[in-house]
Amino acid sequence: MRATRGAIDIRAAVLREAGERAAIESLTLAEPRAGEVRVRIGASGVCHSDLHVRDGDWPRPMPIAMGHEGAGVVEAVGPGVHSLSVGQPIALSWLVPCGACRSCRAGRVWACVESPSFRHRMPDGATVLAGRDGVAVLSYCGIATMAEATVVPVSAAIPLPAGVDPAVAALIGCCVTTGVGAVLKTAAVPAGSSVAVIGLGGVGLSCVMGAVIAGASRIVALDRVPEKLDAARSVGATDGLVATGDRAAIIAALRELTDGGPDFVFEAIGRVDTVELAIEALPLGATAVLVGLTPFEARASFGVYPLVDGSRRILGSNYGFADPATDFPRYAALHLAGRLPVERLIDRRIGLDDLEGAFERLRAGVGLRQVVVFE
Numbered sequence: 051m052r053a054t055r056g057a058i059d060i061r062a063a064v065l066r067e068a069g070e071r072a073a074i075e076s077l078t079l080a081e082p083r084a085g086e087v088r089v090r091i092g093a094s095g096v097c098h099s100d101l102h103v104r105d106g107d108w109p110r111p112m113p114i115a116m117g118h119e120g121a122g123v124v125e126a127v128g129p130g131v132h133s134l135s136v137g138q139p140i141a142l143s144w145l146v147p148c149g150a151c152r153s154c155r156a157g158r159v160w161a162c163v164e165s166p167s168f169r170h171r172m173p174d175g176a177t178v179l180a181g182r183d184g185v186a187v188l189s190y191c192g193i194a195t196m197a198e199a200t201v202v203p204v205s206a207a208i209p210l211p212a213g214v215d216p217a218v219a220a221l222i223g224c225c226v227t228t229g230v231g232a233v234l235k236t237a238a239v240p241a242g243s244s245v246a247v248i249g250l251g252g253v254g255l256s257c258v259m260g261a262v263i264a265g266a267s268r269i270v271a272l273d274r275v276p277e278k279l280d281a282a283r284s285v286g287a288t289d290g291l292v293a294t295g296d297r298a299a300i301i302a303a304l305r306e307l308t309d310g311g312p313d314f315v316f317e318a319i320g321r322v323d324t325v326e327l328a329i330e331a332l333p334l335g336a337t338a339v340l341v342g343l344t345p346f347e348a349r350a351s352f353g354v355y356p357l358v359d360g361s362r363r364i365l366g367s368n369y370g371f372a373d374p375a376t377d378f379p380r381y382a383a384l385h386l387a388g389r390l391p392v393e394r395l396i397d398r399r400i401g402l403d404d405l406e407g408a409f410e411r412l413r414a415g416v417g418l419r420q421v422v423v424f425e
C-alpha cells in the first residue's frame with residue numbers, strides 16, 4: 051500500500067460539456083491537505099444520476115470529474131487527520147453535511163442546505179484536480195469516484211467493516227442508501243404493509259430490499275422491462291407487473307394484487323408519468339414516496355380533492371434520509387449478515403474506458419447495476 055503524500059497522476063472520467071462524451075483524461079490529483087484524505091478507488095457504480103449529468107438534464111459547472119457512487123481504501127491522510135488511517139476500507143458519501151444550517155442543526159443532514167458537496171469543491175472552496183493544461187477540474191459532489199484515486203474531505207470517507215466487496219461498498223454509497231433508506235427511514239414502512247416499487251434499477255431494487263427488511267407482506271415490483279421483474283424477485287419481491295400501456299389497467303392490476311391498493315408506492319425512475327401513476331395508485335390513507343429525480347423543470351399534477359379527502363400523502367426522499375456516518379456501516383452490516391443481497395444488483399463490471407457504453411445501456415434500460423472496477 052502506497053502511503054505517499056504529494057500530488058499524483060490519475061485517470062478519470064471528465065465531462066467538459068453536457069451532452070458530450072465523458073472523456074477519460076489524465077489529471078493531476080493534489081496531495082491531501084488538513085482535513086482531507088486520498089482514497090484509492092476500488093469501484094464506482096454507474097447511477098442514473100451520472101447519466102442525468104452526462105446528458106445535461108441538470109445544469110452543473112464544468113469541467114467536472116464524474117461519479118458519486120464509489121468506494122475504496124484510504125491511501126494517504128492530510129496533516130492532523132487521526133480519525134482514518136491508511137488501509138481503511140471506506141465508502142464515499144456524496145453529501146457532506148455543513149453541520150451548521152437549520153437542517154443539520156435539526157439532525158436532518160440529508161436536507162443540508164449549505165453542503166459543500168453541492169459546489170463540487172472542498173469545504174474551503176479549493177479544487178483538488180487539474181487537467182494537463184493546469185486548469186482546475188471540479189470533483190462531482192466533492193468525491194469524483196470515476197477515477198483511479200480521489201481526494202475528499204475526511205467526513206466524506208465513511209469507514210466500513212472489513213470484508214465488503216468494493217463494488218457492493220460503492221453501491222452503499224448511493225443506490226442502496228437511497229432505496230433502503232427511502233423505505234426504512236423516509237417512509238418508516240411498518241411490518242405487514244403492502245408496497246409497490248415502480249422502476250427497478252439500482253435504486254428501485256434497493257427499495258425492494260428495504261421493503262423485505264421492513265417486513266412488508268406484499269412487494270409488487272413494476273418496470274417496463276420484463277427481465278427486471280426477475281431481478282426484483284431474486285431480492286424479495288413477491289409479485290411483478292410489466293408497467294407498459296394504459297395507466298388505469300396498471301392500477302387495476304396493482305389493486306388486484308394488494309387488496310385494493312398498496313399502502314406505500316415508491317417511484318424510483320424520475321418520470322412525470324410514473325410519478326402521477328404512483329400518486330393515482332394510492333388507496334385511501336396510503337403514501338407515495340418519490341425517489342426518482344426528473345429533469346429540473348419537470349412538474350407533475352394530481353387531483354387535490356382525493357389527496358385531501360383520502361388522507362393520502364406524498365413524500366420526497368433525498369439520499370434515503372441518510373446520515374452516512376451511521377447508516378453506511380449499518381447497511382454494510384446487514385449485507386454481511388446476508389440480509390441485504392446487494393451483490394445481486396450488480397451484473398456487469400467494466401473498465402473506465404467502457405463508460406460511454408455503460409451510459410448507452412443505462413439509457414436503454416439494459417441490464418442491472420454496472421460498476422466500474424479499478425485494479
Ligand SMILES: NC(=O)c1ccc[n+]([C@@H]2O[C@H](COP(=O)([O-])OP(=O)(O)OC[C@H]3O[C@@H](n4cnc5c(N)ncnc54)[C@H](O)[C@@H]3O)[C@@H](O)[C@H]2O)c1
Nearest residue numbers: 098099249250251252253273274319320342343368369415
Ligand atoms: N432521491 C435520491 O437521492 C436519488 C439518489 C440516486 C438516484 N436517484 C434517481 O433515481 C432514479 C433511478 O436511478 P437508477 O440508477 O436506479 O436508474 P436506472 O436507470 O438504473 O433504473 C430506472 C428503471 O426504470 C425503468 N423505467 C424507465 N422508464 C420506465 C417507465 N416508463 N415505466 C416503467 N419502468 C420504467 C427502467 O427500465 C429501469 O429499470 C434516477 O432518476 C436517479 O437520478 C435519486
Ligand SMILES: [Zn+2]
Nearest residue numbers: 097099119224
Ligand atoms: Zn446515485
Ligand SMILES: [Zn+2]
Nearest residue numbers: 148151154162
Ligand atoms: Zn447543513
